[in-house]
Amino acid sequence: MGQRVAIVGAGMTKFVRRAQETGKELAFHATRMALDSCEMNLDQIDAVCLGTAPDTFDGVHMKGEYLSDGAGAWGKPYMRCYVGGGTGVFSVIQGWYHIASGLCDTCLVVCEEKMSSYQPHAQAAFLTIFDHTTERPLKPNLLWIFAMEMNRYMTTYGLRKEDIVQVAVKNKRNALDHPCAQIAKAVTAEDILNSEVLAWPVQRLDVSPVSDGAVALVLASESIARKVTDKPVWIEGVGWSLDTAYWTNRDLCYPRYVEEAARMAYTMAGVTDPRHQIHIAEPYDPFDYKELHHMEGLMLCGKGEAPQMTVDGITQRDGELPVCPSGGLLGVGNPIAAAGLMKVAELFWQLRGEAGKRQVSRKVKRGVAQAWGDLMQVGTVVVVGI
Amino acid sequence: MRAKAGVKQTPEIQYAGTGLSSKDFKEGKILCTRWTADAKYAWDAGIAIGKYLAGFKAGKILGVRCIKCGRTMVPPRAFCEWCFKTVDSWVQLRNTGIVNTFSLCYVTWDVKRVKKPEISAVIEIDGASKGMGIMHLLGEVDPNKVRIGMKVKAIWKPAAEREGAITDIKYWKPY
Amino acid sequence: MSLRERVNQPKDTRPWYGELPVESLYTVGIAGEKFLRTLKEKGQFLGTKCDRCRQVYVPPKIYCERCLAKLDDWVKVGSCGTLESWTMVHVGLDGQKLKKPELVALVKLDGASTCIVHKLAGIPVEELHIGMRVCAVLKPKTKREGAITDILHFKPADR
Ligand SMILES: [Zn+2]
Numbered sequence: 160m161g162q163r164v165a166i167v168g169a170g171m172t173k174f175v176r177r178a179q180e181t182g183k184e185l186a187f188h189a190t191r192m193a194l195d196s197c198e199m200n201l202d203q204i205d206a207v208c209l210g211t212a213p214d215t216f217d218g219v220h221m222k223g224e225y226l227s228d229g230a231g232a233w234g235k236p237y238m239r240c241y242v243g244g245g246t247g248v249f250s251v252i253q254g255w256y257h258i259a260s261g262l263c264d265t266c267l268v269v270c271e272e273k274m275s276s277y278q279p280h281a282q283a284a285f286l287t288i289f290d291h292t293t294e295r296p297l298k299p300n301l302l303w304i305f306a307m308e309m310n311r312y313m314t315t316y317g318l319r320k321e322d323i324v325q326v327a328v329k330n331k332r333n334a335l336d337h338p339c340a341q342i343a344k345a346v347t348a349e350d351i352l353n354s355e356v357l358a359w360p361v362q363r364l365d366v367s368p369v370s371d372g373a374v375a376l377v378l379a380s381e382s383i384a385r386k387v388t389d390k391p392v393w394i395e396g397v398g399w400s401l402d403t404a405y406w407t408n409r410d411l412c413y414p415r416y417v418e419e420a421a422r423m424a425y426t427m428a429g430v431t432d433p434r435h436q437i438h439i440a441e442p443y444d445p446f447d448y449k450e451l452h453h454m455e456g457l458m459l460c461g462k463g464e465a466p467q468m469t470v471d472g473i474t475q476r477d478g479e480l481p482v483c484p485s486g487g488l489l490g491v492g493n494p495i496a497a498a499g500l501m502k503v504a505e506l507f508w509q510l511r512g513e514a515g516k517r518q519v520s521r522k523v524k525r526g527v528a529q530a531w532g533d534l535m536q537v538g539t540v541v542v543v544g545i
Numbered sequence: 546m547r548a549k550a551g552v553k554q555t556p557e558i559q560y561a562g563t564g565l566s567s568k569d570f571k572e573g574k575i576l577c578t579r580w581t582a583d584a585k586y587a588w589d590a591g592i593a594i595g596k597y598l599a600g601f602k603a604g605k606i607l608g609v610r611c612i613k614c615g616r617t618m619v620p621p622r623a624f625c626e627w628c629f630k631t632v633d634s635w636v637q638l639r640n641t642g643i644v645n646t647f648s649l650c651y652v653t654w655d656v657k658r659v660k661k662p663e664i665s666a667v668i669e670i671d672g673a674s675k676g677m678g679i680m681h682l683l684g685e686v687d688p689n690k691v692r693i694g695m696k697v698k699a700i701w702k703p704a705a706e707r708e709g710a711i712t713d714i715k716y717w718k719p720y
Numbered sequence: 721m722s723l724r725e726r727v728n729q730p731k732d733t734r735p736w737y738g739e740l741p742v743e744s745l746y747t748v749g750i751a752g753e754k755f756l757r758t759l760k761e762k763g764q765f766l767g768t769k770c771d772r773c774r775q776v777y778v779p780p781k782i783y784c785e786r787c788l789a790k791l792d793d794w795v796k797v798g799s800c801g802t803l804e805s806w807t808m809v810h811v812g813l814d815g816q817k818l819k820k821p822e823l824v825a826l827v828k829l830d831g832a833s834t835c836i837v838h839k840l841a842g843i844p845v846e847e848l849h850i851g852m853r854v855c856a857v858l859k860p861k862t863k864r865e866g867a868i869t870d871i872l873h874f875k876p877a878d879r
Pocket residue numbers: 611612613614615616625626627628629
């Protein structure tokens with residue numbers, strides 16, 4: 160599959176509820192840090208890929224172009240990608256094919272989101288994902304989709320809410336060790352189960368917070384990567400897939416599109432038995448049940464089995480298969496595109512043994528990161544290894 | 546360039562990002578600007594949904610059929626996205642369905658709290674293929690008694706009040 | 721269907737009206753804060769300088785867009801500069817004809833490498849020419865609030 164591509168540098172800003180920095184300034188800090196981490200300069204970069212979710216959040220039309228200078232794109236081939244929540248992981252795929260194709264040898268991948276610009280609450284920006292004629296007249300709330308998906312998931316497999324919230328307990332605790340985390344507070348299962356009901360079965364603490372932040376990676380071809388670092392993290396497989404745009408026609412209990420994306424990435428990476436060949440995972444966790452949903456789609460366990468795996472502690476940092484050791488979106492924060500890219504950055508640091516207090520106990524050589532989004536129907540998957 | 550082990554993620558690394566509170570804005574500690582976009586739209590219902598809406602006005606739920614894959618689809622569409630061909634015929638579906646999933650929602654779209662939950666649901670319409678649902682609301686039911694798999698029927702507005710909209714069905718209630 | 725089917729009743733394809741409620745609150749950012757506070761309090765214009773790329777950015781940035789270096793070399797630039805381009809606007813945002821056409825200018829302040837956009841006043845159109853000297857007219861200090869509108873407009877330097 161063309162040139163081998165490695166991640167050689169990473170950087171990020173803190174994730175905060177409301178940043179004083181402009182979106183450009185956030186993008187700059189993450190990008191500069193990523194370049195500094197591998198001692199590279201902008202003139203060594205061939206192209207820039209930027210991921211950022213709807214323009215409506217930042218309130219800037221053509222946001223990709225607006226952010227370009229902060230992402231180091233001045234005078235370079237530049238491309239913005241946007242697949243909703245799936246953007247953060249997709250941006251890595253886009254950077255990957257710039258290099259794998261042989262077109263470039265180095266590529267910056269930058270993701271930024273400044274959701275605090277949207278008043279009074281970023282949630283309203285999502286309303287247009289509902290069909291304007293057949294759904295919006297019912298005055299829907301974005302939570303409806305997630306709540307109904309969660310309910311369908313729980314009912315289909317007979318799952319208990321008490322087990323599902325263990326994901327939020329784990330991720331928010333993991334985030335205590337992340338220097339960029341927005342939520343530096345541990346919660347108990349009781350706290351979550353007693354938190355405000357938003358749209359049953361979704362409660363306040365089941366949900367990740369709205370955030371501002373940016374993350375950047377430096378990708379390089381094998382020849383450059385070997386010069387820049389003695390610890391390249393290889394992109395072994397990439398995959399992405401979409402389900403139908405009619406969300407009410409979909410089986411909401413299982414993310415088939417994630418499975419399809421994962422199969423594509425695993426095939427490329429030569430992974431035939433994900434449960435044993437994947438050592439660490441960063442699935443997308445905007446809601447606690449989503450981590451479980453996505454673990455199943457990623458075939459890290461059987462359908463309906465992810466909650467038990469979580470309860471058994473297998474997905475803890477010191478467990479057999481650490482899941483979201485970063486703290487995930489639930490703990491670190493959810494600046495949409497940046498949150499997805501943070502997951503790939505976490506695998507980069509974990510595989511290199513540079514995750515500090517977050518370092519998982521097991522020796523990990525291969526990991527998978529995944530994001531989900533668009534009209535709740537895209538799966539984007541990246542497999543990395545050393 | 547020299548070989549480099551990389552930067553460890555230790556607390557001494559200074560990460561950028563200046564968190565603000567709403568107080569900082571109220572007290573004028575930082576400068577900011579505001580802008581309200583005048584984003585008004587007139588969306589065309591289109592061919593298939595136009596006919597779907599006309600069906601509502603007449604008190605009917607319409608779907609479309611594709612001969613190739615054998616699916617009867619709702620909401621109706623001009624083309625089958627699986628077979629990528631125009632659909633073959635229109636069919637009237639029944640006024641009943643099954644709750645595929647639901648939620649009890651205590652917040653409005655702009656995150657305001659309400660006391661009585663709104664019950665949103667995906668309802669699989671009888672007469673359409675399995676799994677073909679639409680989003681709507683449930684009514685005349687105790688929120689605690691709603692179950693997935695429950696049989697429900699459409700409660701229509703009186704003919705004179707119908708305007709060719711999804712809201713011509715007021716809600717669905719168990720039967 | 722689709723092309724094979726005619727719509728005889730225009731109401732069958734009725735438009736559906738709606739809106740996207742959007743209100744944005746923008747922070748001016750780290751560079752913007754220093755730039756606008758100095759404009760408000762001292763009536764002066766600041767830029768940031770990259771020696772390597774020989775650029776002075778006005779409005780300032782905390783980074784050089786050419787080499788992505790962090791910039792902390794703040795320099796004072798002039799409140800007068802060169803008119804790089806201009807236009808006369810006859811139509812408003814709503815597509816309606818303006819009662820009084822507006823002059824808009826692209827100005828490179830003395831010492832800056834980049835231009836800012838603002839209003840232009842105090843000169844008949846016939847006398848305007850690219851390359852002419854223009855100066856910023858600021859609001860009185862008490863009325864300034866730390867916004868780009870603290871500059872009322874630019875006017876010819878010789879008037
Ligand atoms: Zn078909």
